[in-house]
Amino acid sequence: MSESYLDVVRRLSSAQKGAARSAPAYSRFVNRRIGRLLAAGAYKAGLSPNQVTGVSALHTFAGIALLVLLPPSWWLGVVVMLLLVLGYAWDSADGQVARLTGKGSPAGEWLDHVVDALKVVALPLALLVGLFRFETVETPWLLVPILNAAASSVMFFAMILTEQLRRAHGVTSKAATGGRMPWLRSVMALPTDYGVLCLTFALYGATGVFVGVYGLITVATILFLLLALPKWFRDVRALGAPAPAGPR
Structure with missing residues (x-):
């Protein structure tokens, strides 16, 4: 007898790998x-992990394209929010499908990361073009998506590179373990959560309010980055340090 949809959900729930303790609350919960x-x-539909990544990309980049093509409005904000939220959820689904099917591969991981790298830059730049094209905010506010694009891109690359270097040296990240009060860390990281950024587009019809909230998220991302980069650098530098000499 074939496995039912609910059986697959239950199997995923029990087999899913644990979330990093530093994962922001929306992404995690x-x-x-x-x-x-x-x-x-x-x-159940027989989709491969790479096909699921493609579905994620279609949702995400459809939402991004709408920001360039149409002027800000309440209905547009809701549509963009839904597309981005679904794109993000499908992005989580591809790895879970890979574990279910046993078809995970370095090529699939590469494709997933490339799509993510593109979206974290394309989203703020599309927002920049839309705000400029439809003249909905004062010129100084256009700096916000530019700063967001730079900070988000650096943060994504630094996180991925740091984790890959740790793996190459056989080091397990502390963020991958439970730790004390992991939920508190997740809540504190909410301002840097891509999922929260997706939800803010529900405010896009009130462009001034949206840009203010988007600005606060950008400031939080920059502050997080300024705190995280020195730590990540120390962690990576320790990977190449010689092991302490043992007792003679």
Whole structure:
């Protein structure tokens, strides 16, 4: 007898790898659960992990394109928010499908990271073009998406590179373990959560309010980056340090 959709969801729930203790709250407690439901449906439909990555990209970049093509409005903000939220959930689903099917591969991981790298830059730049094209904010506010593009890109690259270097040296990141009060760390990281950024587009019809909230998220991202980069550098520098000499 074939496995039911609910059986697949339950299997994913029990087999899903633990979230990093530093994962922001929306990504950890909401997005992973939505992704699990989508992954079960994709598995039942026979989609491969790379096809699920493609579905994620279609949703995400459709939302990004709308920011360039149409002027800000309440309905546009809701549509963009839904597309970005679904794109993010499908992004979580591809890895879960890979674990279900046993078809995970370095090429699939590469594709997933390339799509993510593109979206974190394309989203603020598309927002910049839309705000400039439709003249909805004062010129100084256009600096906000530019700063967001730079900070988000550097943060994504630094996080991925640091984790890959740790793996190459056989080091498990402390962020991958539970730690004390992991939920508190997740809540504190909310301002840097991509999922929260997606939700802010519900405010896009009130452009002034939206840009203010988007500006606060950008400031939080920059502050997080300024705190994280020195730590990541120290962690990576320690990977190449010679092991202490043992007792003679």
